[in-house]
Amino acid sequence: MNSKMVLVALVAGSLAATASAQQGAGPAPAAPPAGAAPRGGGLPPPEPIQHVTGNVYKIFGGGGNTLVFVQKDGVTLLDTKMPGNGPAILAEVAKITDKPVTTIISTHSHPDHIGSTDYIRSKYPDVRVIMQENALAELASGPFSKPELKPTETYKDHMTVGSGDDRLELYHFGRGHTNADTFVVIPAARLLFMGDVMAWNMAPFLPSGGAEAIADETEKLVSTVRGQVDIVVEGHGYVNDWAGLERLARFDRALVTEARKAYDAHEAPGVAVAALQKNPDFAPLLDTHIKKGLEYGNTPLARAHMNVNVAYAEFAGEPVGFGVANGAPLPATDKHLGSDPKDTAPPTPEMLADEVSK
Ligand SMILES: [Zn+2]
Ligand SMILES: [Zn+2]
Numbered sequence: 277m278n279s280k281m282v283l284v285a286l287v288a289g290s291l292a293a294t295a296s297a298q299q300g301a302g303p304a305p306a307a308p309p310a311g312a313a314p315r316g317g318g319l320p321p322p323e324p325i326q327h328v329t330g331n332v333y334k335i336f337g338g339g340g341n342t343l344v345f346v347q348k349d350g351v352t353l354l355d356t357k358m359p360g361n362g363p364a365i366l367a368e369v370a371k372i373t374d375k376p377v378t379t380i381i382s383t384h385s386h387p388d389h390i391g392s393t394d395y396i397r398s399k400y401p402d403v404r405v406i407m408q409e410n411a412l413a414e415l416a417s418g419p420f421s422k423p424e425l426k427p428t429e430t431y432k433d434h435m436t437v438g439s440g441d442d443r444l445e446l447y448h449f450g451r452g453h454t455n456a457d458t459f460v461v462i463p464a465a466r467l468l469f470m471g472d473v474m475a476w477n478m479a480p481f482l483p484s485g486g487a488e489a490i491a492d493e494t495e496k497l498v499s500t501v502r503g504q505v506d507i508v509v510e511g512h513g514y515v516n517d518w519a520g521l522e523r524l525a526r527f528d529r530a531l532v533t534e535a536r537k538a539y540d541a542h543e544a545p546g547v548a549v550a551a552l553q554k555n556p557d558f559a560p561l562l563d564t565h566i567k568k569g570l571e572y573g574n575t576p577l578a579r580a581h582m583n584v585n586v587a588y589a590e591f592a593g594e595p596v597g598f599g600v601a602n603g604a605p606l607p608a609t610d611k612h613l614g615s616d617p618k619d620t621a622p623p624t625p626e627m628l629a630d631e632v633s634k
Contacts, residue, residue, distance in 0.1 A: 319388070320569050322361055325368040328515060329507055330465045331441075335368050337569060339388030340511050343469050344369055345462060347442040350378030353396065354460055354469050355389040355511070362395025379404045379437065381446065382427070383471025383511060384454040385414040394424035404428055406437065408448045410456035440464075447500060452493035453480050459497055467507040473497075474524055475512035476567040477560055477634070478576035479531060479583050485596035487535065487587035491528040498525045513567060514634055520560075527552070527561045531580065535587035544613040545584040545606060552580060565632040566623050574623060581619035588612050 322338040333344040339357035342365055351369060356362070369377070377400045382390045385407065397403055409430035415421055435446040441464040448458055453472045460469040473480050473494060480490055498521060508516040534548040541547075552558050563576045574582075582602055589601035592611040596602060608614035 319358060322357065322364040322368065325371055328465075328509065329467060332462060332465045332467055333372060334509060334515070335365060338364065339391060340383070340386075340472070340475075341469075341509060341513070343460075343509055344372070345444070345465075346373050346375065347378075347438065348440075350375050352379040352381065352437075352444065353377055354381050355383055355471070356380060356392040356396060358388050359391035359394075362392035362399075365392060366396065366399065376400055377403055379406065381406045381437070381444065381458065381460055382411070383458050383460070383469065384408075384456055385411040385420065386454065386472065387420060389471065389511070390420065390425055394422065397424055406431070406435070406446065408432075408446075408456040408458045410448075410454075414454060414456055447497065449493045449496040449500070451484075451486050451489040453482070453486075453490065454484065457493065459501075461501055461504060463504060465507065466505055467509060468501060468505040468521070469509045470511050470521075472511040474508065474510045474516065474521065476570055476576070477510065477513060477516060477520065477524075478563070478567075478579045479524070479528060479561060481579070482583060482586050482596070482602060483598050485586055485590055485602075487583050487590055488532050490583075491525075491532050494521075494525040494528050498522060512569060523557060524561065527558050530555070530558070531583055532587055535584045536591065538584075539588055539591050539612055542613065545581065545588050545615040546619055548584045548587075549577070549580050549619070564627075565630055566627050568631055568633045574620065575627065578620050581615065585615050585620070588615075 319339060320337045323336045325333050325335050325344065328334050331346040335342040335344065338361040340355045342357055343354035345352040351373060356365060377396055380393055380396060380403055382393065393405060405427045406429045407427040409432055411427060412430065415426055431446060433448055437444040437446065443463055445461040445463065446458050457471055457473055459471065473490065482490060505518055508518060508521045510516055530552060534551040538545065538548040553562055561576055562580055566575060585601040585606040586596050588606055589596045592609060603620055605617040605620060606615040
């Protein structure tokens with residue numbers, strides 16, 4: 277499955293399609309038990325706006341988190357969820373301010389983060405839309421190539437937007453979750469918005485590979501913004517903190533280190549995950565619960581297995597993509613052992629019934 281098909285699967289919001297693509301021709305996932313939130317037909321809808329700190333609010337659901345920063349003369353939105361959520365986003369913003377939306381900053385080009393930019397633009401035609409410049413190539417083809425989703429401004433490595441208490445600092449540190457990841461710091465709030473490099477407090481999804489790249493990227497972020505940030509808002513999920521981000525950076529690096537050791541010793545990928553599990557610091561990142569709103573449909577522990585598989589494929593010079601090492605079990609080759617299908621299997625009904633918020 278190539279990266280464009282990933283986007284299509286994400287747009288469809290279909291766990292069934294995603295899970296079957298991840299798992300190959302395995303048995304279909306069992307239906308969730310009665311009373312469980314529907315997971316196969318789409319994402320959970322946006323929830324009521326929540327206060328984070330100062331003039332910063334968050335809207336959960338409908339795709340990635342939308343951060344709402346109320347400024348002197350207007351509102352900046354960070355990410356705009358899946359298509360179709362524009363009215364809900366603006367209705368939630370209207371609960372806290374009547375100021376216009378003046379700026380949209382997107383953390384990356386995936387549809388669950390830019391999908392409602394066109395609607396908001398239709399209501400505020402002069403809105404600035406800012407993305408890292410590599411997003412232009414990612415948006416150049418497919419259903420997300422329409423002009424209303426494209427940025428009005430791009431930057432390369434760093435950009436300052438606004439001044440005084442309204443100031444935002446945008447950073448790009450190379451390839452990671454995508455080729456165009458943007459991290460946003462709001463200095464007045466001592467807050468960092470992560471995009472999908474940190475989501476649901478687990479290692480990030482790597483649809484285009486980059487197990488080593490993500491460790492490099494996260495370390496650069498930590499060293500650049502250290503001392504400026506207390507609150508870390510994840511791209512999906514919840515509000516974390518500086519210690520949580522430092523733990524993720526250590527984990528992303530340790531994952532590559534342990535994967536390399538196991539690969540060189542001709543051990544299976546699960547051996548690397550078992551080594552990570554020996555470190556109690558990493559326990560939250562290896563949790564076995566399904567997280568509320570996780571449309572990619574698996575646990576932090578399964579994600580760790582996927583990312584070790586990605587690292588193995590990269591060490592071996594094999595292709596990495598959605599469903600290739602990144603969800604489907606890694607097949608054994610002459611260069612490495614394969615992974616256990618159980619490690620990345622779809623969640624069971626019991627796991628779905630045990631979904632947690634954090
Ligand atoms: Zn996302
Ligand atoms: Zn993403």
